[in-house]
Amino acid sequence: MANEVCISQGGKCRTSQFWLLLALGGLVVLGALYAFFTLEHHGHILTGMNNQIVWGLPHVFAVFLIVAASGVLNVASIGSVFGKALYKARAPLSGMLALAMLAGGLAVLVLDLGRPDRLVVAMTHYNFKSIFAWNMIFYNGFFAIVGLYLITLMSRNLKQWSTPVGFVAFLWRLALTTATGSIFGFIVARAGYNSALMAPMFIIMSFAYGLAVFLMVQTVMYWWNDIELDERILSRMKNLLAVFIAASMYFTLVFHLTNLYFAKQWAFERFILLEGGMYTALFWGGQVIVGYLLPLALLFSPASRQSMVTVMVAAFLTILGGHAQMFVTIVGGQAFPLDMFPGYAESSSFFDGVVTNYAPGLYEWLLGLGGVGIAFLATTVAVRVFKFLPQDDFAALEGDKN
Amino acid sequence: MSQSTDNPMQERRDFIKAGALVAGMSLGPGVLFYGVAHSRPPEEAASSDVRWGMLIDTAQCGDGCADCVTACNTENGLSGKTGPQDTQYIRKLNIKDLRNGRVHELPMLCQHCEHPPCVDVCPTGASMKRADGIVLVDRHICIGCRYCMMACPYKARSFVHEPLTDQNPEVPRGKGCVESCTFCVQRVDRDQEPACVEACNAHGHKAMLFGDLKNPESDISKALATQASTEVRGDLGLNTGVRYQGI
Numbered sequence: 001m002a003n004e005v006c007i008s009q010g011g012k013c014r015t016s017q018f019w020l021l022l023a024l025g026g027l028v029v030l031g032a033l034y035a036f037f038t039l040e041h042h043g044h045i046l047t048g049m050n051n052q053i054v055w056g057l058p059h060v061f062a063v064f065l066i067v068a069a070s071g072v073l074n075v076a077s078i079g080s081v082f083g084k085a086l087y088k089a090r091a092p093l094s095g096m097l098a099l100a101m102l103a104g105g106l107a108v109l110v111l112d113l114g115r116p117d118r119l120v121v122a123m124t125h126y127n128f129k130s131i132f133a134w135n136m137i138f139y140n141g142f143f144a145i146v147g148l149y150l151i152t153l154m155s156r157n158l159k160q161w162s163t164p165v166g167f168v169a170f171l172w173r174l175a176l177t178t179a180t181g182s183i184f185g186f187i188v189a190r191a192g193y194n195s196a197l198m199a200p201m202f203i204i205m206s207f208a209y210g211l212a213v214f215l216m217v218q219t220v221m222y223w224w225n226d227i228e229l230d231e232r233i234l235s236r237m238k239n240l241l242a243v244f245i246a247a248s249m250y251f252t253l254v255f256h257l258t259n260l261y262f263a264k265q266w267a268f269e270r271f272i273l274l275e276g277g278m279y280t281a282l283f284w285g286g287q288v289i290v291g292y293l294l295p296l297a298l299l300f301s302p303a304s305r306q307s308m309v310t311v312m313v314a315a316f317l318t319i320l321g322g323h324a325q326m327f328v329t330i331v332g333g334q335a336f337p338l339d340m341f342p343g344y345a346e347s348s349s350f351f352d353g354v355v356t357n358y359a360p361g362l363y364e365w366l367l368g369l370g371g372v373g374i375a376f377l378a379t380t381v382a383v384r385v386f387k388f389l390p391q392d393d394f395a396a397l398e399g400d401k402n
Numbered sequence: 403m404s405q406s407t408d409n410p411m412q413e414r415r416d417f418i419k420a421g422a423l424v425a426g427m428s429l430g431p432g433v434l435f436y437g438v439a440h441s442r443p444p445e446e447a448a449s450s451d452v453r454w455g456m457l458i459d460t461a462q463c464g465d466g467c468a469d470c471v472t473a474c475n476t477e478n479g480l481s482g483k484t485g486p487q488d489t490q491y492i493r494k495l496n497i498k499d500l501r502n503g504r505v506h507e508l509p510m511l512c513q514h515c516e517h518p519p520c521v522d523v524c525p526t527g528a529s530m531k532r533a534d535g536i537v538l539v540d541r542h543i544c545i546g547c548r549y550c551m552m553a554c555p556y557k558a559r560s561f562v563h564e565p566l567t568d569q570n571p572e573v574p575r576g577k578g579c580v581e582s583c584t585f586c587v588q589r590v591d592r593d594q595e596p597a598c599v600e601a602c603n604a605h606g607h608k609a610m611l612f613g614d615l616k617n618p619e620s621d622i623s624k625a626l627a628t629q630a631s632t633e634v635r636g637d638l639g640l641n642t643g644v645r646y647q648g649i
Contacts, residue, residue, distance in 0.1 A: 043577045045563040050486035054548040054561060114546015114561060114578030122545050125526040132525035132549050188519060188638060189555030338557050340510075340634055341649070344497040348510065349484040350557065352495055356486075 014224065018384060025377035032370020035363040036111040044114065048361045052351050053334050057360040058112040060326045061368030064209065065105030065375060066139070066180055067202055068322070070173040071210020073098040073146065076153075077173070080166025085393060086233055090218070091166070093388040095150040097217060097379060098173075098210075099143060104375030106139055108367055131182045138176040145169050154386070177203045184329065191268035192333025197258070201251040205325065208244035212295075212318035215241060217379060219312045221389055230392065231306055238311045242299040245318060249292040252325075264342065271336050271355070272328065278357070279332040282324045291321015331358050444591075453516075453535035453643065454585055455615040456599070457622050457631060460508045460648035462609035463602075468494050470509050470610065473601030477586055479570035489560035489575075491583040492598055497649070506649050509598065509610070512537055512558040512583035513634060514643030520550035520559065520582075529580075535615075535643050536585050546578040555635045558582045585612075615643065 039046060049056040076095050079088030087094075110116055126133045149169045152162040181202030187193040215237060222229050256273065259265040272283055298304055298314040335356045340346065346353035382388060474492045475482040484490065492511040498504070514537045520529045521537065528544035531537050539550075551559045559582040566575055572588040575581055586596035594600070599610040613622035631645040 043564040044561065045487055050563070051488075051490075051551070051557075051560050052486060054551045114548070114580070115544065116546075118543070118545045121526055121543050122547075125528075125543050127521075127524055127527040129522050130525045130549075132523060132547065136525065183549075186523070187553050189553060189635070334552070338555065340495075340556060341497050343500055345500055346495060346497050348493045348495045350490050350493045350510075351486060352493075352510075352557065 018380070021380050022377065025373050025380060028373030029370055029377060031366040032108075032111065032373060035366035035370070036116070039112075039363055039367075040116065046361065047364050048359045049364070050356075052356040053331060053358040055330055055334065056358060057327075057331075057364035058108050058367040058371075059330050060323060061371045062105045062108035062112070063180065063330060064323055064326045065101045065108070065371050067177060067206045067326075068209035068213050068319075069098045069101035069105060070142070070177045070180075071206030071208070072101060072214050073169060073173050074207050074210055075214050076149070076166060077170040080149075080153075080163050081170045086236060089390045089392050090214070091162070092150060092153045092386075093218065093221075093383075093390060094214060095146050095153065095169075096382050096386070096388055097214060097375075098146050099150070100375045100378035100382065101213070102139060102142060103378060104371040104373070107374050108371035111367055111370070131179055131186050135176075135179045135183065138172070138179050141172060142176055145172050174203065177206050184333065187333075189338060190333055190336070191265055191339065192272070192329070192336055195255065195258070197251065197255050201248075201255060204244065204247045204251050205322065208241065208248045208318055209322045211237070211241050211244055212315040212322070215315040216312060216319070217383075218390065219308050219315075221383060222308070225389060227389075229308055233392065234308060234311060235305055238299050238304055238314070241311075241315065241318070242296055245292055245295055245299070249288075249296075252287070252292075264339075267339070268336055272332055276332065276335075276355070279328055279335060283328045283332070286324025287321050287328055289321075290317050291324060295321070448532045448534040448536070450533040451616060452533075453615040454514065454590060455535070455613065455622055455643040455645070456514075456585075456596075457611040457625055458508060458644065458646050459609045459611075460506045460646055462607050463509065464507045464607075466494075466507070467605060467607060469601040469605045469607075470494075470598035473597040474583070474586075477570070477589070477597035478573045478584075479568065479575065487561075487563040489562065489581060491558075491560070491581075508646060508649070510556060510558070510634075511598070511644065512585075513556050513640070514583075514585060516641035516643070518640065519553040519555065519638075523549045523553040525549065532587075536587050536590070537582075538584055538587065539580055539582065541574060541576055541579050541581075544579040546580065548580060550580055554582075555638055555640070 047056065072094055074094070075087050076091035076098075078084050079086075079091045079094075110119055113119075122136065126137075128134070145165070146169055149162065149165045152158040152165050178199040181199035184193040185195055185198030219229070256269060259269045272279060274280060276283070295314040295317045298310050298317070301310065304310040304314065335358060337346070337351075337353050337355060340352070471490075471492055471494060472482070474480070478491060480489050480491065492509050495508050495510040497506050497508070499506075514531075514535055516531075516535065518529070518531055518537050521531055523529075525547060526543045526545055528540045528542075529537070529550045530540060546561070548561055551557075551561060559580050561580050562575060562577050565577045569575055573584075586594075586598075589596060595603075595612045599612045602608065602610045611622050611625060613620040615623060615626070617623060618627075626645065629647060631647050632649055633640075633642050633645060
């Protein structure tokens with residue numbers, strides 16, 4: 001019975017390990033379901049979220065997964081839209097990961113709603129002025145378009161359609177991440193958001209996060225199947241990751257430089273860069289050092305040319321740094337008090353003028369990790385039953401310049 | 403058999419007279435009350451000929467008085483607790499001028515913007531503005547995403563974090579939905595002032611003036627036409643329905 005699940009991957013079957021992975025992912029998802037039903041019954045009073053920090057840890061995980069989902073599709077786009085053979089071979093895995101991660105991210109968003117039972121309302125009532133409503137349309141469209149794209153990539157008869165459908169998917173993912181970044185960019189009232197840079201910054205970050213996730217999954221798949229990744233392929237992909245990380249760092253730099261130029265934003269910058277406690281620590285330690293500087297150092301070190309482990313560590317650090325960035329952006333932006341009366345110090349019974357300390361509780365961790373669990377489960381099953389292992393055509397690779 | 407009256411016509415007249423009297427007695431007070439109160443019947447939609455607004459004189463508000471807050475809590479069935487997860491429709495805000503140390507007290511509540519960011523960002527349209535300018539949450543289609551709370555420049559909204567009991571039937575609330583000041587819409591529709599304004603007047607402060615911004619003859623319009631007032635975060639261009647004097 002167990003052997004029947006072992007399809008088409010070649011190499012060793014490792015069925016017991018496969019079940020172990022499923023059990024692990026399943027446990028994490030069960031934890032999320034437990035958190036969901038508990039919160040559904042008792043309300044969000046059991047979480048660390050409140051009227052000051054309305055979006056907490058679940059949103060950090062959810063937005064990371066959604067942004068990385070659109071970014072991981074970039075691998076396929078480089079193949080289908082820009083015609084690179086190296087990436088074409090990886091397009092199916094890229095598309096599948098995009099769907100799995102989006103599913104995980106959306107699940108967390110929905111399970112964290114105050115009224116998750118009204119999902120049908122969210123699907124039937126649209127306020128087209130709301131960027132949030134547009135996001136729902138982009139997410140659903142992403143499933144349809146990337147699903148179709150996967151079919152064209154994996155079916156012999158429809159292969160010729162993969163380029164035009166891949167192009168549509170590429171444009172759609174750009175629109176989706178623009179909309180996701182704009183959820184924050186369009187919030188005019190808060191000092192931490194309200195920037196047109198949010199949309200392009202989220203796109204460039206999605207490239208880095210998505211590629212980092214892709215590299216980790218690909219490396220594990222190669223290990224699983226006892227295959228060595230060709231050195232040239234590893235070298236090109238790790239260089240691309242380094243470019244994306246550097247570009248993310250550049251956008252972060254410009255975002256804060258613009259803020260530092262506006263006197264009205266100084267207080268917020270002082271908060272994030274110097275005096276914000278946990279948020280400052282996560283910005284410098286998490287986003288900048290773990291997320292940018294360490295991976296860049298690893299990726300540019302001579303060791304990373306041959307070492308899958310070095311690249312894997314760099315990718316993992318990028319993902320960790322990505323979560324720190326989401327925390328600083330999403331929670332930090334809310335923790336900094338609203339300035340209703342510039343030039344005045346404010347105080348009230350409603351925590352006006354006070355920096356809010358946010359301590360996520362168990363249920364937020366369970367919900368957030370549940371999204372990762374869903375993406376992990378979907379990926380584990382998909383790579384087992386479909387042929388997602390990249391099939392490199394080395395003759396074509398020689399033709400690629402980069 | 404009962405004895406018939408002498409004149410059947412007389413009997414008919416008496417019946418009509420009595421009927422008219424009963425009808426008059428039952429309909430009369432209603433008609434009179436309607437004429438006096440001008441309140442809007444429930445089936446009639448709110449009119450865009452009216453825009454409800456409030457003018458708050460911070461010079462009259464002070465001494466740590468929180469009668470408006472207490473009245474609001476009573477009217478809307480709020481617990482009055484002030485923990486980070488508790489609902490507050492209206493709160494007393496203390497602001498201190500950092501240049502000269504001057505202190506003001508003022509009530510902060512939903513500003514009932516003409517262009518409310520909460521309405522713009524709400525994915526389902528649950529956050530909405532009535533024709534008469536009152537910004538409300540439709541609790542039937544609020545999914546509890548809290549995006550409106552992220553978007554509100556006045557931190558005027560609260561999320562119901564736990565199941566509720568002992569609610570005011572006129573102000574239905576529910577776990578998992580977002581809520582905020584409604585200008586006591588249930589009172590306004592009966593042609594009464596919001597509870598906070600009534601309490602402020604009863605206390606003698608008279609710091610809150612409520613009325614129709616579109617009616618040039620209303621007290622609030624006259625006051626706004628003759629005295630300087632401030633829109634909080636006026637730079638956002640939201641054209642708030644609540645204005646402040648004295649800051």
